[in-house]
Amino acid sequence: MKTLCVAAVVVLSLTSVCQAASLACEKLLKPVDNDPDLRGSWYLIAISSQSCWVSTVVSSVLWPSIEVNVTSKDTRNIYTAEYKYKFYGYCETDSEDYLYENNTLFDVNVNSTPLGQPDELLQSGCPDCFVVKDDYSILFLFSRRQNVTDAELKEFESQADCLGWSKPQVFNSDHDHTNCLSVEDGDEDMSRLSSLIFERMKNTYTVQLKCFTETFYSLPDTAFKWTQQSWSNFFSF
Numbered sequence: 411m412k413t414l415c416v417a418a419v420v421v422l423s424l425t426s427v428c429q430a431a432s433l434a435c436e437k438l439l440k441p442v443d444n445d446p447d448l449r450g451s452w453y454l455i456a457i458s459s460q461s462c463w464v465s466t467v468v469s470s471v472l473w474p475s476i477e478v479n480v481t482s483k484d485t486r487n488i489y490t491a492e493y494k495y496k497f498y499g500y501c502e503t504d505s506e507d508y509l510y511e512n513n514t515l516f517d518v519n520v521n522s523t524p525l526g527q528p529d530e531l532l533q534s535g536c537p538d539c540f541v542v543k544d545d546y547s548i549l550f551l552f553s554r555r556q557n558v559t560d561a562e563l564k565e566f567e568s569q570a571d572c573l574g575w576s577k578p579q580v581f582n583s584d585h586d587h588t589n590c591l592s593v594e595d596g597d598e599d600m601s602r603l604s605s606l607i608f609e610r611m612k613n614t615y616t617v618q619l620k621c622f623t624e625t626f627y628s629l630p631d632t633a634f635k636w637t638q639q640s641w642s643n644f645f646s647f
């Protein structure tokens with residue numbers, strides 16, 4: 411009888427813990443109430459993804475900084491996003507048009523006709539941020555600031571957690587586009603680039619290892635240990 415009661419108490423308290431968690435998640439995963447004004451400049455702060463490999467490759471191989479400037483076009487609800495990327499000293503720009511309506515962002519074709527599934531804007535407690543959940547199971551945190559507080563990042567992590575997605579990885583925050591190397595001008599110095607990428611991978615190898623573990627935990631134990639060991643050795647000279 412006593413065991414039963416203990417079990418009942420444990421179950422009851424677990425239930426209320428779960429309810430609290432799912433209520434919090436319900437709130438965190440709600441779309442924004444009214445379309446925030448997206449015009450102007452934003453910095454991409456962090457990324458989470460359903461498959462940890464996406465966020466892992468972004469943060470431990472490419473590690474770009476990304477700034478986007480959103481302007482409205484003459485057509486109603488059509489916006490142009492101009493992206494500025496920087497990675498390992500190289501800078502690139504790119505632009506894309508979107509339809510922005512009902513808290514969702516659609517890619518558009520040349521005639522401004524929406525294409526495919528929309529990206530969704532989610533609630534954010536951070537006053538000058540927005541969170542996008544895209545069609546490829548990736549979650550992005552943008553802010554007007556180049557970096558956000560730990561509490562704001564923590565909230566984004568909870569949003570990712572609620573979806574069961576990867577721990578957020580933070581983008582590079584070097585947005586200085588003076589003295590850039592240009593890929594087009596043939597500035598690429600492969601040995602410099604590969605040693606920088608190798609250095610970055612070495613410094614973030616625990617992130618790769620964690621993703622690796624999550625992906626391959628079902629491998630036979632010896633195979634797993636062998637791969638883990640090889641991965642560690644690779645970065646340890």
Ligand SMILES: *[C@@H]1O[C@H](CO)[C@@H](O)[C@H](O)[C@H]1NC(C)=O
Pocket residue numbers: 451479480481
């Ligand atoms: C954003 O784009 C508009 C239109 O091209 C331009 O006037 C504005 O200066 C840009 N803002 C930034 C921060 O680059």
Ligand SMILES: *[C@@H]1O[C@H](CO)[C@@H](O)[C@H](O)[C@H]1NC(C)=O
Pocket residue numbers: 511512524
């Ligand atoms: C947005 O909502 C309005 C009203 O519900 C609807 O008419 C319109 O088609 C929606 N737009 C998109 C792009 O889904």
Ligand SMILES: *[C@@H]1O[C@H](CO)[C@@H](O)[C@H](O)[C@H]1NC(C)=O
Pocket residue numbers: 556557583
């Ligand atoms: C946040 O960004 C500012 C520049 O906007 C920079 O000076 C500062 O060092 C950054 N802080 C952190 C913790 O990265």
